[in-house]
Amino acid sequence: MKCKKIYVSGHRNPDVDSLTSACALADLRRHTMGGEVVVEALCPGNLPAKAEWVFNHFGITPPIQKNDVYIKVIDIVATDIVPLSADIPLIEALRKLEASGESSLPVISRTGKYLGDLQPLKLLHFFIEGKDLQTPVGEVPLGETLVLNSSDRVHDVKGHAIRSSQNHFSVLDESGQFCGTVLKRSFAEKPPYRMILVDHNETDQGILGLEELPVIEVVDHHRISFSPTIEPIRYTADIVGSTCTLVTKMYRASGLRPSKQIAGVLLAGVVADTLLFQSPTTTETDRIAAAWLEKICGETAQSLMDGMMSIPSPMMSMTPEAALESDRKLYTESGFKFSLSQIEESNFLYFHHQLHAFEDSLSELINRKGLDFAGLLITDPVRGDSEFLYKGEEGVKRSLPWRRNANGTFSLPGVLSRKKQLLPQVLSALSSLR
Ligand SMILES: [Mn+2]
Structure with a gap:
């Protein structure tokens, strides 16, 4: 399936470094990947008070709060199958069915309610009785097929759907409205979302549902416990005090200058993770990155430390x-x-x-x-x-x-x-x- 969205997420129970690096890397990837794909930074859990202060201070929307990235049926809905409207005569519906090459087609009412599937076999009795081919298709006997709920997890319905004889499945929302169809082959395809991990690489620590999405990039400064991948991925890891230091280096290497706001939140991430360069994890690379960010955002590391320390623990x-x-x-x-x-x-x-x-x-x-x-x-x-x-x-x-x-x-x-x-x-x- 075509990639619709790339999520950038830090670990669960995110800290300042995790959130600010996700926000900044999403910004960098929007620039380097072109405008085609949506890149969205996530906050897997509650936004900590310190991080809230940082994003407010620089006037940036914090990463979107989301507890999981499980793939839902609605995420893989396709528009390939055009449903039949209940008002059209049966003869016209049968012609459309024949032209579609499918063995059945969904029939929906004028208000978008799913009524059933037009299946020739179901019509035998109707024809034997010599009924009129001008009857609206909504009034003929329709077949009952396996339908899926838009909010179901793909993981939960996949097995059942694959074993059925249908080639496509109508998808309904809670009120029975038709939302489209899922093609059987979609279950075998890659999901439409990708994942970029920052500040962690262990699935156990990541957002729920992470294992369902292909990870295309990791930027991290922790021990490596990442599972083998099927395809090559971009992996940036180094022994530095903060993931934001790595994202800063990536900005510099790409020749792009972060905005004042992005530089500000990056600096806050460096300061928070190195405890203003006091932590033994601090390296020269962190100090160099911080000095560069200070110049761009016009604030000092010390003033950001003071600001964050003013938030109750x-x-x-x-x-x-x-x-x-x-x-x-x-x-x-x-x-x-x-x-x-x-x-x-x-x-x-x-x-x-x-x-x-x-x-x-x-x-x-x-x-x-x-x-x-x-x-x-x-x-x-x-x-x-x-x-x-x-x-x-x-x-x-x-x-x-x-x-x-x-x-x-x-x-x-x-x-x-x-x-x-x-x-x-x-x-x-x-x-x-x-
Ligand atoms: Mn970190």
Whole structure:
């Protein structure tokens, strides 16, 4: 099927880097791909308050909130089959049927309601009785065929449809209105949407339904856990502090200059992910990219950091459940399924006051998602330290390398990055258990 739309999406529970890089890369691809295809940046989940501030500040519409990209029947509807209107005489309808080369054609009322399919076999009795060929086709016996609902997932109806003897299926909306037809061969074709991933490459972390769409590009700065592809794809990965740094480099390489607004949101992404160049993930490349973006957007990295830090942290403004969800990633590794959330909070006292509530929420999360364990990294971006709260499998807990505090949390001095500091140590603890 012809590609109608390309989605650009960061990981679920998106953070500032994920959203701003999606927004900017969508903008870049609109320029490099020409105007033919629609490129749409997505926000798979809630827009975090900090990201909302960034997009407002630069006067840009944030990525569209969408929880899944499952392909629906309506997405693959074709207009190849022209339905018969119920008013025309049977003889005329039969001629149209013959000319179409199909074995049946849908009949729709004047108001667009689907009435059934004109099928010659169904008419035998009608002819035997010697009925008039001038009878409107809407009044003759029509065949009942397999019809599809426009909102059905293709995944759910595909098997049934492929096994049926029909070559096409009428598609109806909730009120029975005819929306078009799906051709049987469409089920074997590529869907009309493509996917570009930013700031992640693991299907587990991506928007729901991601596995149904061909990924044509990845721009990322995380470990690679991407599945083999059928066709060549564009893959940009590097060890830098922010995906926005990579998108900035791509702008420069293409000879295009981002608008003031796009440069602004890119700079915010670099600042947010490197915690104003304090995170150990920061590289010279991030600083060079930021300096270039500062010139274009006319603001400093520091002023954007101040702006974002003025937004209350999830811990102060959300319930423990919501705070855990605000930046949570799911992993399956060494036979363990686990989740690691991260929250920035410059005052650990807020966290200590709610410790039991967070422990309960982690336990609830483990039950709900069938996990082996779940952890929460609380990071103080100002002092550059973290604490880690762990729930779940005791063997894993014992193999974690950090000092335990009296309140049961782990102390991780100098740790700012889940990706570069927390995850590798968790993974090495897990592999030591095998
Ligand atoms: Mn990132």
